[in-house]
Amino acid sequence: MDDIIKAIEARIWNAQERYGNFASTHEALGVMMEEWDELRDEIRANNFSAIVHECCDLAAVLIRIARDISTNEGTQKRSMK
Numbered sequence: 001m002d003d004i005i006k007a008i009e010a011r012i013w014n015a016q017e018r019y020g021n022f023a024s025t026h027e028a029l030g031v032m033m034e035e036w037d038e039l040r041d042e043i044r045a046n047n048f049s050a051i052v053h054e055c056c057d058l059a060a061v062l063i064r065i066a067r068d069i070s071t072n073e074g075t076q077k078r079s080m081k
Helices: 001-021 025-044 050-072 073-079
Strands: none
Touching: 001 073, 025 050, 025 073
């Protein structure tokens, strides 16, 4: 389990370094849906190692969304109508 947590943490850190905070919840939703689609494709293919990889990717995005909404007023402001 620790390896999975470390993999998710690494993905979060790498995404933050490369892309920064989400511009809005709408951007975050787009990224999350892309990861969801990739996970769904791997589940349909019964590609078990890829399923684990995509689960970690999706988890990292969801944690980033929760963190940005909780701590970043810019993301909140850009997400409101």
